[in-house]
Amino acid sequence: MRVALNLLLMIVLAVNLRPILTSIGPLLGPMRASTGLGYQQAALLTALPVLCMGLIPLLQPWLRRWVSEHGGMLAGLxxxxxxxxxxxxxxxxxxxxASAVLAGIGVAVVQGMMPGLVNRWFPTRLAGCMGLYxxxxxxxxxxxxxxxxxxSEHFxxxxxxLGLWAIPAVLAILAWAVLRPRSPVPMLSSARSGHWFSSARAWLLALYFGLINGGYTSMVAWLPAFHLEHxxxxxxxGDLVGLMTLFQVCGALGLPLLLRGVTDRRPGLWLALGVQLAGFVGLLLAPTMATGLWVAMIGFGLGACFSLSLTLTLEHLKAPAEAGSLAAFxxxxxxxxxxxxxxxAGWLRDMSGDFQASWTLxxxxxxAMLLVTARFTPxxxxxxxxRPAPDDRVAQVN
Incomplete structure (x- = not known):
C-alpha cells in the first residue's frame, strides 16, 4: 500500500514541473501581439525558469539547514x-x-528534491520508477x-x-500534505556532506545532463514558432509539442523497460541520442516534408535521455542521501x-532569420554527447x- 501511495504522489508532483514552460510556446502569437514581447524576451520565459532550476538545487546544502523537506515541498508547490x-x-x-521567475523557483525546489525521493522510496526499482517519474x-x-x-480560445x-495550471499545483499541495511518508529523512554522512564542485566526474555528469536536455527546452520554446513560420x-x-511529449513518454518508459536487464546505461543513451540526432537532421534537411516524424524522433530521444541520464547519475553512489546530493548538483x-x-537558439534565429542555425546547434x-557517453562505464x-582521504592528499603532496 505504501509503495502504491508513493507512486501516486510521485506522479502528482511530477505533472506540475513542466506546464509553466510548455504552455508558453503555443500561445506566443497572441502573447506577443498583446504585450509586445520580442523573440529574445520570449526566450526569457523559458530560459529564466530553467536557470532557476539550476541555481536553487546548488543552494540545497545551505537550505537544508533552515528548511525541512516537508516545508520546502509545500513552498515550491x-x-x-x-x-x-x-x-x-x-x-x-x-x-x-516576473511570473516565470516565481514559477521557476517553485519548480526548482520541487524538482531538486525529486530524484532523491525516488531513490529513497524505490531503491530496488530505480530505473523503472525514474522512467515513470x-x-x-x-x-x-x-x-x-x-x-x-x-x-484560451474557450475563455x-x-x-x-497559462493560469489553468494552478489547479494541479493546488491538488499536489493537498496530496503532499496527506499522502507523504512520515518516516525520518536520512542525513548525508560527514564524508559526503560537502559540495561536489571539486569533483571532475560530477562536473562531467552535469555538463552531459545539461547539453542532452538543452534540446527539450529549445523545442518547447521554438517549435510552435517554427511551425507558425511555415x-x-x-x-x-501546441499539437506538435503534444506529439513530441507522447514520444518522450514512450522513450522515458519504453527504453528503460527494454533494457531493464542491462546495468550499463551507455547502450540506451547511444540509441536515444542516435534517434534524436536523426530527428534534428530531418528538421535541417526536410523541415516541412515530414515534420511530425522528425518531432516524434526527437521526442523519443529526449525522453529516454532525461530518464537514463538521471538514473546514470544516481547509480554512481549507493547511499540514497549521497546519490540525491549528487543529483541535486x-x-x-x-x-x-x-x-x-x-x-x-533564439539569438541564432534573430540573427539568421530562420531556425536552421538553431537546429544546427x-x-x-x-x-558531441554521443562521444562523451563512452566515458560512463559502470x-x-x-x-x-x-575523494582521497586527508592522509592520502598529504602523501601525494610529500
Whole structure:
C-alpha cells in the first residue's frame, strides 16, 4: 500500500514541473501581439525558469539547514500555484517574465528534491520508477501545450491558458500534505556532506545532463514558432509539442523497460541520442516534408535521455542521501546549461532569420554527447567519484 501511495504522489508532483514552460510556446502569437514581447524576451520565459532550476538545487546544502523537506515541498508547490494564478491577470511583458521567475523557483525546489525521493522510496526499482517519474513530468508538459490554446480560445483570452495550471499545483499541495511518508529523512554522512564542485566526474555528469536536455527546452520554446513560420497555427504548434511529449513518454518508459536487464546505461543513451540526432537532421534537411516524424524522433530521444541520464547519475553512489546530493548538483549545473541553450537558439534565429542555425546547434550538441557517453562505464563509477582521504592528499603532496 505504501509503495502504491508513493507512486501516486510521485506522479502528482511530477505533472506540475513542466506546464509553466510548455504552455508558453503555443500561445506566443497572441502573447506577443498583446504585450509586445520580442523573440529574445520570449526566450526569457523559458530560459529564466530553467536557470532557476539550476541555481536553487546548488543552494540545497545551505537550505537544508533552515528548511525541512516537508516545508520546502509545500513552498515550491505554492510558488507554482501563485505564479499561475498571477498569470490570469497579466497584461505586460515584464510581468510575464516576473511570473516565470516565481514559477521557476517553485519548480526548482520541487524538482531538486525529486530524484532523491525516488531513490529513497524505490531503491530496488530505480530505473523503472525514474522512467515513470520522467514520463509523468513530460506528460504534464504535453497536456499544457495541447490544452492551453483550447482553454484560451474557450475563455477568449490567452491568460486562461497559462493560469489553468494552478489547479494541479493546488491538488499536489493537498496530496503532499496527506499522502507523504512520515518516516525520518536520512542525513548525508560527514564524508559526503560537502559540495561536489571539486569533483571532475560530477562536473562531467552535469555538463552531459545539461547539453542532452538543452534540446527539450529549445523545442518547447521554438517549435510552435517554427511551425507558425511555415504556415501553421497556434493550435498546430501546441499539437506538435503534444506529439513530441507522447514520444518522450514512450522513450522515458519504453527504453528503460527494454533494457531493464542491462546495468550499463551507455547502450540506451547511444540509441536515444542516435534517434534524436536523426530527428534534428530531418528538421535541417526536410523541415516541412515530414515534420511530425522528425518531432516524434526527437521526442523519443529526449525522453529516454532525461530518464537514463538521471538514473546514470544516481547509480554512481549507493547511499540514497549521497546519490540525491549528487543529483541535486548535476541538475543544478545542468539546468543552468539547459536554460542557456534555448536563449542561444533564439539569438541564432534573430540573427539568421530562420531556425536552421538553431537546429544546427542542437545537432552538433547531440553529436558531441554521443562521444562523451563512452566515458560512463559502470565499473568506473566508484573510482570516478572517489575523494582521497586527508592522509592520502598529504602523501601525494610529500
Amino acid at each position: 505554492s510558488a507554482i500555484a501563485l505564479a499561475c494564478l498571477w498569470r490570469l491577470q497579466l497584461d505586460s511583458a515584464w510581468a510575464l517574465v 520522467s514520463a509523468a513530468l513530460m506528460s504534464g508538459g504535453g497536456l499544457a501545450a495541447m490544452l492551453g490554446p483550447r482553454v 477568449g483570452h490567452w491568460q486562461a491558458g 504556415g501553421g497555427t497556434a493550435q498546430g504548434g 548535476v541538475q543544478g549545473i545542468g539546468f543552468i546549461i539547459t536554460g542557456i541553450v534555448p536563449y542561444i 542542437l545537432t552538433v550538441t547531440v553529436l 565499473r568506473g563509477y566508484a573510482a570516478a567519484l572517489a
